[in-house]
Amino acid sequence: MKVFFISLGLFFSYSFVFAQQKISTREMDRINWMEFADFVPGKINTVLLPTGTLEPHGVINNGADNTAPFAMAIAIADELNAMVAPTLNYGITGSMAAYPGAFQISEEAYAPFIRDILRGLAKNKFKNIIILNGHGGGQTAVLQKVAAEVANELGIRTLVINWWSFASDITLEVFKEDGGHAGLNETAYIQAVDPTLVHKERYNSDQATAYPKANTWSAVPFPSSIGLYQEGQGYPNFNQAQADEYFKKVNTKVAGFIKEIIRKWDLAGL
Template identity: 25%
Template sequence: MKLFLFFASFLLCSTVYAQEVPARWDELTATDWQAALDKSSQTCILPFGILEKHGPHSPIGTDLIHVREWAARATKQEYAVVFPDYFYGQINEARQQPGTFALPAQLIYNLLEATCDEIARNGFKKIVILNGHGGNPEFIRFFMQSFLNKRHNYAIYFYDPENDPTFQAEYRKMHKSDMRGDEHAGESETSVLMYYRPDLMRMDRATSQSGADQKRLSLPGVYTPIWWYASFPNHYAGEGAKATADFGKFITDHEIASFIKVLKEIKADTTTIKLQDEFYDRVDNLGTSKQ
């Protein structure tokens, strides 16, 4: 009986310990590390935000706070290790605004590559980029295509959620402002921050600047890097004053659930790295009989 109680107690303690392994990289101890690798299936989330003006009412770290909370809440339900907040992305279009942290293009590329390499060196085979900034996707996709330029022993996944018609239908019903202009610090993004961090919001200032498209440049069929400034010199696009915390909860509940579903699939994935290795082998053997 005593032996049975000993083993029962040991198993219970082991289970509790496994459940208490922190998700955040910076909150783990070195002695937690192997347990975190095992529990996460060697999966690490890189929450990718930015530091930039978000209208006159929302914090400069809005995108960073968004992905931080998104990752934190998702990993409470589906464990993965979360890398410390990462804000070294593309934001040159907001350099005229206070608080913007914009680094040169080559530097942000090298920094992201070095960061992923270091995450992998610490035992992670899968890195999931969770992005919260609308100016990052083009850069991230270019980075990921360039990833194939040399052999890596890990895989990168960029979470790019699919359209959900049911969610979109309800979203349109709840949305109060013109959806065509709700792009940056507008109703939806402001609602998310009102739900996550109402203490940081300055909603009395939301109408102190215009978030309307100024339409100062018209060149159909042409892309120019000054397009955003031409349209939104205040770095504000939308009507943040129409935001609500309830709408924010609706948005975040859906995005957390959607990400958890994909995170489970990534943790179970055994194909991506195999295909990468096959690709690299064919590159290395190009022109030989092994090809």
């Protein structure tokens, strides 16, 4: 009987230690500061920063560029042993800025703001800062430039990923189409995250315009809320199973790439 109680006591002791070692949440705006200090940087030195904007996206939500990278960050954070920083919801919207509900942040305001966010993450002792960017255009160039400058300035490691272009092969594999801005690729990803944000019944092919070939034409505002890489594509004729498959395969590819970049950083002793 004595042996039983000793064993039981050891079991509860080990269980308590294990519980203490398991982080309660990966989200930086939900964690307590004392628990944060327990894990960063001793047990966690990677952070995922979702960035996006508010702009029209055909039959999905105006905040799709925020919804997608945040959902991706949450989905892959455990695998990467990473924290998830709050999403930067406003961005450099560009040619879609005139549409209802859109917001345009100037490069002059955005660049120093993202710079201070990256410096803040570095101050909080993250070694690897991974920007999961949900919005392209001029925002990509600014993120890449600022991230590189902060990495060199502070001796940290930064990576900027545009998920939709990085996973273009997955789009072709699952849908046999190229997708586009608010194309079936973004629409499917959002449907996997939250089907209530997708309104296929409102789809009209007149809402879609193929992007111009280089040096042919340019229009501001862009004439449609859906910009396609190939004329005639984009109709959201996929089902939930395809959307879920796409979501998982995109996340798997992105997570695998991040792990490989970190492995090579470590291998190089950077």
